[in-house]
Amino acid sequence: MALLEIRDVVKQFGDFTAVNHVSLSVEAGEFFTLLGPSGCGKTTLLRMLAGFEQPDSGEIILDGVNVAGVPPEKRPVHTVFQNYALFPHMTVAQNIAFPLKMANVPSEELKQRVAEVLEDVQLTPFAQRFPHEMSGGQRQRVAIARALVNRPRLLLLDEPLSALDAKLREEMQIELINLQKEVGITFVYVTHDQGEALALSHRIAVMNKGQVAQLDVPEVIYSHPKSRFVADFIGQCNLLDGTIVGIGHDRMQVEIAGVGIAETLLLPDAKVGQKGTLTLRPEKIKLAASLPLDVADEVHFKGKVHDCLYLGDVTMYVIELENGILVETMLPNSAPGRAKFFDDNDLVELAWRYDAGHFILS
Amino acid sequence: MAKNKSLGRWLISGPPLLYLLIFFAIPTLIMAFAAFRFPGDYGGLLPFIDINPESGKNELLIHAGNWQEFLTFENFSRFFEDTIYVELFIKSFWYAGITTLVCLCMSYPLAWLIARSPKKYRDLLILLVILPFWSNFLIRVYAWMIILGPQGYFAMTINQGLALVGIAPIQLMYSHFAVIVVLVYVHLPFMVLPLYANLEKHDVALLDAAQDLGASGWRRFWKITWPLSLPGVWAGSALVFIPALGMFAVPDLLGGTDGMMIGNLIKQQFLDSRDWPFGSVLSIMLTLAVLMMAGLGMMIGRGRQRNAL
Ligand SMILES: Nc1ncnc2c1ncn2[C@@H]1O[C@H](COP(=O)(O)OP(=O)(O)OP(=O)(O)O)[C@@H](O)[C@H]1O
Ligand SMILES: [Mg+2]
Numbered sequence: 001m002a003l004l005e006i007r008d009v010v011k012q013f014g015d016f017t018a019v020n021h022v023s024l025s026v027e028a029g030e031f032f033t034l035l036g037p038s039g040c041g042k043t044t045l046l047r048m049l050a051g052f053e054q055p056d057s058g059e060i061i062l063d064g065v066n067v068a069g070v071p072p073e074k075r076p077v078h079t080v081f082q083n084y085a086l087f088p089h090m091t092v093a094q095n096i097a098f099p100l101k102m103a104n105v106p107s108e109e110l111k112q113r114v115a116e117v118l119e120d121v122q123l124t125p126f127a128q129r130f131p132h133e134m135s136g137g138q139r140q141r142v143a144i145a146r147a148l149v150n151r152p153r154l155l156l157l158d159e160p161l162s163a164l165d166a167k168l169r170e171e172m173q174i175e176l177i178n179l180q181k182e183v184g185i186t187f188v189y190v191t192h193d194q195g196e197a198l199a200l201s202h203r204i205a206v207m208n209k210g211q212v213a214q215l216d217v218p219e220v221i222y223s224h225p226k227s228r229f230v231a232d233f234i235g236q237c238n239l240l241d242g243t244i245v246g247i248g249h250d251r252m253q254v255e256i257a258g259v260g261i262a263e264t265l266l267l268p269d270a271k272v273g274q275k276g277t278l279t280l281r282p283e284k285i286k287l288a289a290s291l292p293l294d295v296a297d298e299v300h301f302k303g304k305v306h307d308c309l310y311l312g313d314v315t316m317y318v319i320e321l322e323n324g325i326l327v328e329t330m331l332p333n334s335a336p337g338r339a340k341f342f343d344d345n346d347l348v349e350l351a352w353r354y355d356a357g358h359f360i361l362s
Numbered sequence: 363m364a365k366n367k368s369l370g371r372w373l374i375s376g377p378p379l380l381y382l383l384i385f386f387a388i389p390t391l392i393m394a395f396a397a398f399r400f401p402g403d404y405g406g407l408l409p410f411i412d413i414n415p416e417s418g419k420n421e422l423l424i425h426a427g428n429w430q431e432f433l434t435f436e437n438f439s440r441f442f443e444d445t446i447y448v449e450l451f452i453k454s455f456w457y458a459g460i461t462t463l464v465c466l467c468m469s470y471p472l473a474w475l476i477a478r479s480p481k482k483y484r485d486l487l488i489l490l491v492i493l494p495f496w497s498n499f500l501i502r503v504y505a506w507m508i509i510l511g512p513q514g515y516f517a518m519t520i521n522q523g524l525a526l527v528g529i530a531p532i533q534l535m536y537s538h539f540a541v542i543v544v545l546v547y548v549h550l551p552f553m554v555l556p557l558y559a560n561l562e563k564h565d566v567a568l569l570d571a572a573q574d575l576g577a578s579g580w581r582r583f584w585k586i587t588w589p590l591s592l593p594g595v596w597a598g599s600a601l602v603f604i605p606a607l608g609m610f611a612v613p614d615l616l617g618g619t620d621g622m623m624i625g626n627l628i629k630q631q632f633l634d635s636r637d638w639p640f641g642s643v644l645s646i647m648l649t650l651a652v653l654m655m656a657g658l659g660m661m662i663g664r665g666r667q668r669n670a671l
Contacts, residue, residue, distance in 0.1 A: 052574075072574050073573050078575060081567060085571035089589050102576035102577045102581065150576070
């Protein structure tokens with residue numbers, strides 16, 4: 001039995017549907033992420049889990065109990081708010097002790113548990129400081145410590161790292177992973193940053209317009225997006241519109257208008273004539289001045305360099321195919337002394353394996 | 363550059379400082395000095411410079427040999443000799459304290475409601491709170507005299523109710539009750555405004571966080587809202603307590619014979635008894651008492667910070 005089950009939950013504000021028939025389940029000990037663009041209903045779903053909003057229909061089952069009507073203060077669920085919401089008139093130690101006081105934990109045990117969790121988040125020397133005397137990253141850790149200290153069944157985190165700068169965010173991501181492993185509490189994490197979701201999560205639910213677009217482990221979400229939306233939202237992705245023109249026994253042929261035929265993995269219920277989109281990650285495309293033709297299992301095209309973007313570790317080349325379609329590819333800048341292999345308007349050749357991409361029917 | 367900056371600072375803070383100096387510090391010093399002098403024959407103070415009856419000329423009468431004829435501690439000893447003055451002080455503090463407390467209890471929910479109401483109505487509601495200021499203070503007090511008077515509907519309704527259960531009619535006017543009711547009425551906006559200014563700035567996310575972490579309604583109030591609103595509570599209390607303490611018009615009009623407050627006595631000394639030195643002593647004692655209270659309050663406030671778990 002899953003720790004948390006969301007069954008067909010709907011939430012409307014007026015005639016706007018913020019959460020639209022969402023069903024999913026989260027296992028105990030899991031790091032589960034809700035990922036989606038701004039306004040897709042992530043916070044609304046989280047607030048329903050915390051108890052601040054009631055679903056219009058559907059059920060939320062926590063630990064086998066339907067929590068409908070249970071107020072937030074009675075749920076074994078704690079939240080790390082986006083802006084931390086630390087109590088400004090309390091010291092770090094008092095902030096962290098707050099949930100324990102509310103649960104009437106005896107004072108000896110309370111002191112010990114506050115000390116333990118301060119240790120966990122490496123804030124012991126700051127116990128007597130006030131929140132306004134701390135940096136953003138430190139405040140973040142206080143907020144997490146405060147939400148963890150009373151060992152909730154479920155910890156909700158609403159974009160907890162969005163206010164931090166990139167470097168600190170990376171450090172905090174690693175700390176979060178370690179902390180979650182250490183305390184073993186189930187995390188439901190909300191973010192609109194796909195890199196963060198891929199790095200942290202055991203499983204990801206990609207949301208769009210109040211619905212779950214795809215729910216799976218990060219590798220599958222990245223390499224086998226089920227829809228154009230997911231492919232486009234997660235990472236860099238080339239989207240080539242095409243039509244199925246031939247079906248083999250484990251692969252099929254797709255005609256990409258004006259460019260040629262590309263071979264790709266067979267879809268179970270594909271029929272000739274169906275239209276769709278071929279999704280192709282830039283790093284899966286080979287790029288060279290000339291590539292050997294007739295390599296088994298490879299698709300081969302010609303093009304010319306349209307743009308180069310130097311990104312440090314890699315350089316992104318935008319290649320214009322014969323019909324004017326732009327394809328993004330990238331080459332690592334690992335060779336010593338070389339950062340750029342091509343210039344604008346150089347003629348190049350592209351190739352990718354038939355199983356590098358993935359065809360999505362529209 | 364640095365010089366310019368400090369010059370600018372002085373230009374900005376100079377005028378108000380000068381204003382305070384002239385209109386607060388200097389009168390206080392004059393009064394402190396007056397407290398050690400004798401009253402003049404027809405009010406005012408016994409002059410140091412006067413016509414010398416012997417020579418018939420204007421000259422300085424005070425010198426090392428006769429200073430005791432001009433300066434004295436008598437005014438202060440008079441204050442402590444008779445307990446009625448200290449008793450009047452205590453009574454006035456009691457009136458002002460009750461007024462402050464009642465104002466606080468009435469204003470807090472009101473200020474909270476206004477702070478939580480939709481933004482577009484807030485200014486209007488605050489305007490309604492200060493609307494009474496638009497009519498004259500005395501007119502409002504006289505209105506209360508009519509309301510509380512024996513022919514007023516308020517008093518009549520109460521007395522009719524009392525008659526039903528067989529209790530003799532009571533008099534509302536000219537009583538402690540009347541004084542406190544009107545003191546509360548007059549000072550209410552001074553409590554509502556600072557409380558509103560404070561409560562309006564509260565971050566509602568803090569209450570969500572407290573609730574999420576297990577705090578029920580009352581605990582959310584006492585652990586979050588109340589401590590964060592203390593600056594507003596202190597400001598409002600000071601704005602009500604201090605003027606209420608020195609009030610003389612309200613007890614004069616509604617207090618009757620035993621409704622007198624320290625303000626009435628001070629006014630009496632200056633205007634009726636023509637005893638400026640003793641009036642000065644009373645004023646100085648009042649100022650000292652208020653300063654002592656403020657200091658005590660600040661010390662308590664300090665002690666609360668950073669206490670352990
Ligand atoms: N109380 C409310 N009243 C009306 N509409 C609301 C309310 N709360 C949220 N919405 C709407 O519901 C939609 C989803 O909001 P939600 O806050 O869940 O988005 P989100 O996915 O968390 O976005 P973000 O990444 O920007 O935080 C938004 O379009 C928002 O305008
Ligand atoms: Mg949100």
